[in-house]
Structure formats: structure tokens, C-alpha cells
Amino acid sequence: MPLSFASRLDKVETSAIRELFKLLGKPGIISFAGGFPDAAMFDVQGLREASQQALAEQPGAALQYGATEGFDPLREELAAFMRAKGVAGVDAQGLIVTTGSQQALDLLGKTLVDPGDRVIVEGPTFLATIQCFRLYGADVVSAPIDGDGVQVDRLEQLVIEQRPKFIYLIPTFGNPSGALLSLERRRRVLELAVKHQVAVVEDDPYGDLYFGAAPPPSLLALSSEVPGSRELLAHCGSLSKVLSPGLRVGWLVAPPELLSRATMCKQFSDAHTSTFAQATAAQYLRSGRMPATLATVRQVYARRAAAMGAALQRELGDAISFTQPQGGLFFWARLTGAGGRLRDAGEFARRAVEQGVAFVPGAPFFATEPDQSSFRLSFATADEDKIEEGVRRLARALD
Numbered sequence: 388m389p390l391s392f393a394s395r396l397d398k399v400e401t402s403a404i405r406e407l408f409k410l411l412g413k414p415g416i417i418s419f420a421g422g423f424p425d426a427a428m429f430d431v432q433g434l435r436e437a438s439q440q441a442l443a444e445q446p447g448a449a450l451q452y453g454a455t456e457g458f459d460p461l462r463e464e465l466a467a468f469m470r471a472k473g474v475a476g477v478d479a480q481g482l483i484v485t486t487g488s489q490q491a492l493d494l495l496g497k498t499l500v501d502p503g504d505r506v507i508v509e510g511p512t513f514l515a516t517i518q519c520f521r522l523y524g525a526d527v528v529s530a531p532i533d534g535d536g537v538q539v540d541r542l543e544q545l546v547i548e549q550r551p552k553f554i555y556l557i558p559t560f561g562n563p564s565g566a567l568l569s570l571e572r573r574r575r576v577l578e579l580a581v582k583h584q585v586a587v588v589e590d591d592p593y594g595d596l597y598f599g600a601a602p603p604p605s606l607l608a609l610s611s612e613v614p615g616s617r618e619l620l621a622h623c624g625s626l627s628k629v630l631s632p633g634l635r636v637g638w639l640v641a642p643p644e645l646l647s648r649a650t651m652c653k654q655f656s657d658a659h660t661s662t663f664a665q666a667t668a669a670q671y672l673r674s675g676r677m678p679a680t681l682a683t684v685r686q687v688y689a690r691r692a693a694a695m696g697a698a699l700q701r702e703l704g705d706a707i708s709f710t711q712p713q714g715g716l717f718f719w720a721r722l723t724g725a726g727g728r729l730r731d732a733g734e735f736a737r738r739a740v741e742q743g744v745a746f747v748p749g750a751p752f753f754a755t756e757p758d759q760s761s762f763r764l765s766f767a768t769a770d771e772d773k774i775e776e777g778v779r780r781l782a783r784a785l786d
């Protein structure tokens with residue numbers, strides 16, 4: 388019998404980026420393509436001790452089925468982690484643990500999106516989010532961004548025109564944009580949410596990865612200053628980028644009626660996030676090692692970002708334009724076409740692989756109106772020497 392698949396799959400496709408990843412097996416290739424943190428920075432010793440403690444102190448809980456909402460000691464630690472970042476009034480009951488923040492996004496899609504609903508995202512935004520919301524039938528529309536994040540005037544206009552179910556934003560060091568939404572724009576986003584009674588999803592896996600001064604408060608932290616906004620806000624957090632993506636520990640903060648529905652859907656999906664991973668994460672956060680871990684990753688990524696910015700400026704000059712990121716893992720750049728050089732980032736990516744360096748073209752990160760000249764470079768997994776060499780190869784690919 389031939390297999391007959393659900394029609395919802397017609398709305399999504401295997402990402403173009405995956406096709407490119409197949410080329411990465413080439414020996415000697417320098418990759419700026421991935422969205423991964425650097426495995427060399429995982430606090431292996433700290434996690435080993437945390438997992439041993441989890442097994443020694445709570446073997447039953449760490450290995451048994453658990454509550455769908457999450458392992459309570461971890462929920463307490465995560466709430467304290469959020470409060471330390473200026474989020475008032477969040478406690479363990481106000482969040483659920485998810486299997487990575489990716490699952491939180493899936494649960495939001497499942498609980499909020501009906502086929503045909505509009506969802507507004509940044510153009511560009513995280514590709515998996517676009518695909519995930521489309522899987523539930525959303526019509527995903529892009530709002531333009533600039534160096535300060537989403538353009539709020541355009542966003543408001545789109546809200547009025549499209550009447551979206553919700554707005555999805557990565558306000559702090561977006562993937563792929565690296566952009567940081569200014570404080571003034573954060574306030575305006577919350578105000579327009581209240582004015583138009585539209586929900587906002589804040590995805591924040593990179594907020595802790597800042598290189599200099601701390602970024603403005605998250606939308607969630609700021610929501611206590613904008614009456615009525617907290618009831619319209621969902622916030623996704625993650626330990627993936629600062630500690631370990633393999634742990635698959637993320638969380639969702641949302642109003643109670645949304646949190647209870649998301650919990651119900653999670654129950655049908657994976658019952659709960661790995662109790663062993665949760666108990667390990669709880670022990671880790673309790674161990675007091677997180678501040679030192681954060682300081683290390685910030686320092687290493689800051690050096691790499693500085694090296695990449697300087698090398699791009701030196702080697703590619705006016706052939707590209709970009710904003711130096713203040714945190715996160717990514718440079719977002721555009722081919723300017725200056726001097727009659729290449730404008731198409733897809734072609735640039737193919738030529739780059741021939742020169743031994745990989746990155747991802749930007750067009751797939753747009754839900755609508757793709758910018759064919761844009762591309763994303765990750766500086767996370769290459770050391771400074773590799774970054775220098777990789778950027779020289781990029782320059783050769785452009786010539």
C-alpha cells in the first residue's frame with residue numbers, strides 16, 4: 388500500500404540549507420555555516436559532577452517518569468535564573484521545562500495556530516520557526532529589520548493589515564541577524580501588543596551571550612513596566628547556547644491559560660523532558676558554576692566576533708556590508724555588488740565551498756520577500772586563525 392502523508396506536510400520543505408550541509412564533509416573545509424556553539428567550551432567537568440550528583444542524591448527522580456511541567460528543583464532554579472536577569476514575579480509555577488526551546492516553539496504553534504492564521508516574524512528569522520508554524524497551517528509574514536532589530540513602525544502597520552495571531556521575535560542577537568532590538572523599540576513592541584491586543588512570542592536563546600555591556604532587558608523583564616503586556620507575552624529560554632544543546636533543556640514562560648494548554652500538548656508529545664537531563668541541569672545551576680561558564684563563553688565568542696569583523700573589513704571591504712554583532716553567534720551580511728562583484732549569495736556560497744569555506748545564504752531565513760544578497764556567517768566554532776583563513780578564502784571566492 389503506498390503511504391499517504393498528511394497534507395500539512397505540503398506546506399514545508401526540507402531546508403535548502405540542509406542541502407548545503409551535505410557539502411561540508413569535504414576535507415579541510417572551514418565552516419561558518421553551523422548554528423552550533425563550540426563543543427570545546429562545554430563545561431564537561433561541571434556537567435560530569437552535576438550528573439553524578441543527580442544520580443547520587445535523587446536517583447529515583449532522575450531516572451523515573453516525571454511531571455510534564457518539569458522537574459520542580461529545575462523549575463525553581465530556572466525561575467531564580469530569570470529573576471537574576473531582572474524578570475520580576477516569575478516563579479517555578481510560571482514556567483514549564485521543554486525539550487529545548489524548539490519544543491516550546493512547537494507547543495506555541497500547536498496551541499495557538501489554526502490553519503490560515505497569520506503570524507508575523509522578523510525578516511530574516513530562525514528557519515525552524517518558520518517551518519514549525521507553517522506545519523500548523525500558519526501564513527507566516529516577514530516584518531523588516533535593521534541594525535536595531537525589527538522596524539516597529541512597519542511591524543505595527545503589518546499588525547493592522549494582517550491581524551496576526553501573534554508576533555514572533557528574537558529581540559536579542561537574533562538568528563540569523565545578530566541584531567539587538569533597542570530599548571526604545573522593546574517598549575514600543577510591548578505597547579503595540581497592548582494597543583492592538585496581539586500576543587508576542589519572545590525567543591531568547593542568545594540573551595546571555597553578550598560581549599560588552601549587557602543588552603537591554605528582555606521583553607519579559609520589561610513587561611512589568613507596560614501594563615497589560617505580560618498577559619500577552621510568551622518567552623522561550625534555553626540552556627543550549629551557554630551550556631549544552633545536547634541536554635535539550637529549554638523553558639517556556641507564559642500566562643497560566645496558555646501554559647496549561649502547552650503542558651497538555653507536551654503530555655501527548657513527549658510526556659516530559661528527560662528527567663536525567665533536568666536533574667543534571669538543576670544540579671549544575673545550583674553548583675554556582677554558571678557565572679564562570681558565562682564569563683568564559685562571552686569572552687571567547689567576543690574575541691572570535693572581533694576577529695571576524697576585522698578580517699571581513701580588511702579582506703572583503705566594500706563588497707559586503709554588515710553590522711558588528713554585540714553578542715550571539717552570527718554575522719549577517721549583504722553582498723553590495725560594489726566594483727561589479729557578485730550580488731547573489733547562493734552563488735557566492737557555492738564558490739566559497741570550492742575555495743574550502745562554507746556559510747549559509749540568507750534567502751531561506753525570510754518567510755516572505757527573500758533578500759538574495761544576504762548571508763549568515765557563524766564565528767562560534769572556528770578559532771581566530773581559522774576565522775582569518777576562512778575569510779581569506781571568502782575573498783578568493785568573490786574575486
Ligand code: PMP
Pocket residue numbers: 422486487488489490513557561562590592624625626627632635636637
Ligand atoms: N530559537 C532560536 C532563535 C535558535 O537559534 C535555536 C537554535 N538554533 C532555537 C530556538 C532552538 O534551540 P534549542 O531547542 O536547542 O533550545
